[in-house]
Amino acid sequence: MSLALAVDVGGTKVETGFVAPDGTVVEGSRMRRPTGASSSTEELWSSVAECIRATMATLGDRELLGVGIGSAGPIDVQEGRVSPLNLVAWRGFPLRDRVQELVPGVPVTLRMDGLAIALAEHWVGAAQGYDDVMGVIVSTGIGGGLVLHGSTVAGPTGNAGHIGHIEVGGFDDPCACGGTGCVEAIASGPKTVAWARRQGFTGLTGEDLAAAHAAGDEIAIAAVARSGLAIGRAIASATALVDLQIVAIGGGFSHVSPALFDHIRAAIDERVQFGFVTKVKVVPSGLSGAGPLIGAGALVHRAELVPPL
Amino acid sequence: MSLALAVDVGGTKVETGFVAPDGTVVEGSRMRRPTGASSSTEELWSSVAECIRATMATLGDRELLGVGIGSAGPIDVQEGRVSPLNLVAWRGFPLRDRVQELVPGVPVTLRMDGLAIALAEHWVGAAQGYDDVMGVIVSTGIGGGLVLHGSTVAGPTGNAGHIGHIEVGGFDDPCACGGTGCVEAIASGPKTVAWARRQGFTGLTGEDLAAAHAAGDEIAIAAVARSGLAIGRAIASATALVDLQIVAIGGGFSHVSPALFDHIRAAIDERVQFGFVTKVKVVPSGLSGAGPLIGAGALVHRAELVPPL
Numbered sequence: 106m107s108l109a110l111a112v113d114v115g116g117t118k119v120e121t122g123f124v125a126p127d128g129t130v131v132e133g134s135r136m137r138r139p140t141g142a143s144s145s146t147e148e149l150w151s152s153v154a155e156c157i158r159a160t161m162a163t164l165g166d167r168e169l170l171g172v173g174i175g176s177a178g179p180i181d182v183q184e185g186r187v188s189p190l191n192l193v194a195w196r197g198f199p200l201r202d203r204v205q206e207l208v209p210g211v212p213v214t215l216r217m218d219g220l221a222i223a224l225a226e227h228w229v230g231a232a233q234g235y236d237d238v239m240g241v242i243v244s245t246g247i248g249g250g251l252v253l254h255g256s257t258v259a260g261p262t263g264n265a266g267h268i269g270h271i272e273v274g275g276f277d278d279p280c281a282c283g284g285t286g287c288v289e290a291i292a293s294g295p296k297t298v299a300w301a302r303r304q305g306f307t308g309l310t311g312e313d314l315a316a317a318h319a320a321g322d323e324i325a326i327a328a329v330a331r332s333g334l335a336i337g338r339a340i341a342s343a344t345a346l347v348d349l350q351i352v353a354i355g356g357g358f359s360h361v362s363p364a365l366f367d368h369i370r371a372a373i374d375e376r377v378q379f380g381f382v383t384k385v386k387v388v389p390s391g392l393s394g395a396g397p398l399i400g401a402g403a404l405v406h407r408a409e410l411v412p413p414l
Numbered sequence: 415m416s417l418a419l420a421v422d423v424g425g426t427k428v429e430t431g432f433v434a435p436d437g438t439v440v441e442g443s444r445m446r447r448p449t450g451a452s453s454s455t456e457e458l459w460s461s462v463a464e465c466i467r468a469t470m471a472t473l474g475d476r477e478l479l480g481v482g483i484g485s486a487g488p489i490d491v492q493e494g495r496v497s498p499l500n501l502v503a504w505r506g507f508p509l510r511d512r513v514q515e516l517v518p519g520v521p522v523t524l525r526m527d528g529l530a531i532a533l534a535e536h537w538v539g540a541a542q543g544y545d546d547v548m549g550v551i552v553s554t555g556i557g558g559g560l561v562l563h564g565s566t567v568a569g570p571t572g573n574a575g576h577i578g579h580i581e582v583g584g585f586d587d588p589c590a591c592g593g594t595g596c597v598e599a600i601a602s603g604p605k606t607v608a609w610a611r612r613q614g615f616t617g618l619t620g621e622d623l624a625a626a627h628a629a630g631d632e633i634a635i636a637a638v639a640r641s642g643l644a645i646g647r648a649i650a651s652a653t654a655l656v657d658l659q660i661v662a663i664g665g666g667f668s669h670v671s672p673a674l675f676d677h678i679r680a681a682i683d684e685r686v687q688f689g690f691v692t693k694v695k696v697v698p699s700g701l702s703g704a705g706p707l708i709g710a711g712a713l714v715h716r717a718e719l720v721p722p723l
Contacts, residue, residue: 236570253562254567258656260546260658260690262693263657264690267655267688271654271655272583272584272651273581274581274582274583277583282685283688339581341579342593346575346652347574347655348571375594379579381488
């Protein structure tokens with residue numbers, strides 16, 4: 106069996122594993138280490154390297170096809186460098202070359218984690234059979250990626266898919282990127298909880314908000330409605346720009362309540378004159394918790410949909 | 415010489431002409447008729463057909479390679495139908511098939527006018543040498559089109575490139591599409607003049623506003639600043655989503671003042687943490703007034719960049 110070594114680098118953890126040609130993670134190959142905002146450059150790298158070595162130790166006599174790396178952004182694909190907003194020690198870190206040194210002789214492909222996830226939704230998830238797809242992750246931040254005309258769109262620097270930094274009409278929340286009213290600044294898990302707390306909510310986490318919503322708490326209901334409105338409007342703008350067929354939404358905060366999806370739908374349906382916008386389907390992610398790993402593996406197994414830059 | 419028959423269908427006029435392989439319009443082939451909101455379905459079609467016949471009468475013994483149609487949107491490329499917002503008599507009008515009847519035996523390609531213009535900027539305009547391009551027209555409305563990874567992006571229905579319907583943070587102007595704070599509802603020529611008039615400006619047109627701006631009128635200066643801020647923010651959102659290298663802006667209202675471009679630039683540069691956004695170049699269109707025709711011709715001469723849908 107030919108395997109892809111999948112590497113997922115996020116703000117709180119790094120994960121590695123082997124992904125099989127059928128889009129599943131090979132049992133026993135999955136490794137995880139914390140990353141974290143306070144780690145040094147080499148501490149972060151040690152976590153990645155330990156995971157890779159531990160996964161590689163399980164290869165046995167199977168063939169390694171290649172390595173796929175999905176990283177939090179921004180990244181620089183041309184240079185193979187990453188600068189994840191939440192990993193402050195890594196600014197222009199040469200992740201691709203460092204990984205290549207550990208696994209010589211096989212191709213290494215680096216893309217944003219959101220692109221990898223969109224590709225995984227297209228491959229084995231909720232967007233199978235569609236050629237124009239956006240994957241969205243609603244979690245600590247809001248990220249995503251694009252498949253257009255059946256192929257992934259990375260952009261010249263690899264940063265296409267920053268759906269979290271589309272602005273939303275009627276909102277002026279300041280965003281860490283410097284923008285005004287970016288959907289990430291309004292509707293991520295932490296930002297939604299922060300808004301609820303300003304209205305008097307006393308919980309601290311997305312889980313607290315989910316529990317309060319389920320119990321009928323009015324502030325929690327309003328907070329989820331506000332978040333869904335913003336996400337829906339951002340999807341409407343993205344669909345106006347690139348004519349999407351389907352949007353698959355995952356990430357921890359996407360599970361806060363099914364009502365989130367109702368509010369997203371209603372916001373998109375505001376565009377009553379534009380059938381090509383309101384036609385976009387919005388569905389929950391079809392991937393398991395291993396979605397980011399499967400996505401990184403898809404960079405290898407579905408390489409024909411990942412044009413070189 | 416092998417020529418493309420170019421057909422541009424807009425809200426106020428239809429134009430046709432032959433476009434040569436060097437991207438110029440053949441002298442004597444250019445024809446124009448008014449369209450207009452009050453025309454009937456067949457009156458509109460008669461204007462198009464008269465233009466096409468008049469242009470075709472100038473073909474002589476040159477070869478006709480194909481027909482390119484750029485139309486105001488929305489459109490339905492799969493069905494070959496157009497429903498331009500400003501041509502209310504045409505809702506699902508079968509433009510592609512009607513044109514094909516007039517010019518049998520050659521391929522006919524229909525796309526949005528904004529896509530055609532983006533392709534023309536990439537071919538012979540301000541975006542030559544770039545693979546990730548947005549063309550923008552600021553006029554009665556705001557339209558545009560995309561070239562990504564060196565190829566045009568039409569989307570499954572042909573409606574990709576509706577840049578005018580990206581929302582803008584901090585604005586809540588209602589839009590004709592049903593959205594809130596769409597950049598077209600804020601920053602088109604008529605919407606900018608309307609805002610100025612609400613502040614006490616007494617002029618009626620974009621030209622009046624341009625003259626007042628040149629004369630140092632404070633309301634005109636504020637109106638152009640507001641328009642530029644909104645356009646810049648919409649470009650920043652688009653760049654976050656698709657990682658653009660360059661945006662070429664044309665259309666009558668883009669000439670209101672060079673200051674418009676300064677405000678666009680400043681708004682994009684607000685995204686201080688995102689170098690991949692602030693890196694986007696914003697330049698005036700490099701096309702002549704024949705830009706839409708050249709774009710329609712490019713659908714034929716640059717057919718390898720126009721994937722079939």
